[in-house]
Amino acid sequence: MPARTPLDANAILAATEEILRRHGPDKATVVDVARTLGVSHAAVYKHFPSKQALREAVTRRWLDRSRDALAVIAADSAVPPAQRLRTWLHAVLAGKQAKIREDPELFAAYAILAAAHSGVATDHVTDLLGQLTAIVADGAADGSLPTDDAQATARVVFNATAKFHHLGHAAEWQNPGIVTELDEVCTLLLQGLHAPTSP
Amino acid sequence: MPARTPLDANAILAATEEILRRHGPDKATVVDVARTLGVSHAAVYKHFPSKQALREAVTRRWLDRSRDALAVIAADSAVPPAQRLRTWLHAVLAGKQAKIREDPELFAAYAILAAAHSGVATDHVTDLLGQLTAIVADGAADGSLPTDDAQATARVVFNATAKFHHLGHAAEWQNPGIVTELDEVCTLLLQGLHAPTSP
DNA sequence: CAGGTTACAAATTTTGACATCTGTTACCAG
DNA sequence: CTGGTAACAGATGTCAAAATTTGTAACCTG
Incomplete structure (x- = not known):
């Protein structure tokens, strides 16, 4: 049948x-x-082939949807790189907040899955770092974000904003001041990135 | 008896x-x-009065030991504030790495306790933020870290370095490049802090 | 009376028999 | 030969009974 x-x-x-x-x-x-x-x-x-593989596939699909939504922002060359960097970081946070709000059960489920299959999670981080690198590279090209290693710079920015995208901080994203905190961090980072590098 | x-x-x-x-x-x-x-x-x-209280007390004692060790660094006025800030952040990370290395079981136990009794954890964060604020205030006083709100600035720095002190990132502290990553974030933050604030 | 004891009820955890789930195999239909 | 089935063994999960732990009380003792 x-x-x-x-x-x-x-x-x-x-x-x-x-x-x-x-x-x-x-x-x-x-x-x-x-x-x-x-x-x-x-x-x-x-x-x-296995339950593990099924769960990985479903997790990957979930993360890929986020990645694709963010890619649109990262590639929007109409926005100046510095502001685009800020907008992108806000979008990363806002996307996760929205998912928690809309379906907390599913979000919790995915958070557990992503933590379990760390390979999938690190691939996703690689994807996001690629987008961030593209933004920084645009800034390096037009002189607004001077750097001679866009990838390294992107990694630093990503590390400095871990609180706003790493799942281990999900509980703090409920906090009403969280968006302001991200904005403050962005401002300080952009100030550092604009500053002339000492030779 | x-x-x-x-x-x-x-x-x-x-x-x-x-x-x-x-x-x-x-x-x-x-x-x-x-x-x-x-x-x-x-x-x-x-x-x-209860098992809960006992566990909180033991957790608080553990966190207070860290706090006291770090207070020495925060108060060392022989070191210029900018460098002291960097050293202090490195010490926060190094202290936790050492505890993981020396006694992983105990560290895991305390990590779980700290997460459970969130009041104890937030008190500890308040303590650390106080130390960081003192360093920033010293920098504001001697002009090396210009700011008109040392506490707000300290909070931004703390948020931007969450990856290197928040327990949710403990697994990443095993990574060999982690100290370099912290140093890079410190450098960018200090560059931003040195930069003249736009009026 | 500060600081210990034993004894005990209620809540929690462990245990062990039983049920369900995972992953495989042998088999069937188009 | 892709994509389905049913039947199975071993691993894993469930649930109620039994054991342990939590917290309290009534009671010693220097």
Whole structure:
């Protein structure tokens, strides 16, 4: 008895996300996912080699959505690099705040998954650092953010704003002053980046 | 049958620390602590109103030791404020790295306790912010770190260095490049702090 | 009466039998 | 031969009973 719908990987990922939202990461089973799709759990194993791989895939998809939304801001050459850097950092924070607000259960689930599969998380950091590097490189090109190593500079900025994007700080993002704090850090960093480098 | 040693609060805290080290925070019971001290567990309750209070006290003692070590650096007026700020931030990181290296079990236990009793943790942050504010104020006084609100500036610096002192980043402190990364962030922040403020 | 004891109720944790889940295999349909 | 099924063994999770721990009380003792 073949499934009515062809059951592609994407349908499995969507179903997994739904189960994750409803049951949380600890109690989300692949049997649940299969039941939602109306197939046996072995069918899911035809598409993903293990539960671990399925969870990684769903986490990656989640992170990739964030990455793509941010890429638009990073690439917006209409905005001067310094301001774009600030806007981008605010967008990183705002995106995560929005996800927490809209669906705290799912966010908590993904936070646990991202921490568990650190490879996926470090890949995502690499993606974000790439975007930040592009912004800094634009600033280096037009002279507004002088640096001879855009990648190193981007890494420093990323490290200095960890409080506003690292999941370990998620609880603090509820704090009403958090956006102001990010803005203050941005201002200080941009002041440092504008400053003429001593030879 | 009175205990051989008078059993003061400090002895209980030391015993609790030992139990914490051996059993971990989840399995450390006040019965264990009492057994270590050769008394009944009710005796412990003569000195601490609850297990919660005992755990808070032991956590506070641990954090206060760090605070006192750092206070020496913060108050060392022989070192110029800008350099002192850098040294102090390095000391915060180095102190935590040392504790992880020397006794990972105990560090993990304290990390969990500090997260649980958030009041103790926020008090500690307040202490550290006070030290940082003192350094910045010294810099404001001698003109090396121009600012009209030392406390606000200290808070910005603290936020920008969260990666190097917030317990949520403890795993990253094993990374060999971490000290260099802190140094780079310090350099950028100090560059921003030196820069003339626009009117 | 400060600081210890034993004894005890309520809350929590551990235990162990039982159920479910994971991952694999052998098999079937188009 | 891709994509499904059912049946299975071993790992993992669940749940109620039993044991332990928390916190209190009533009671000693120098």
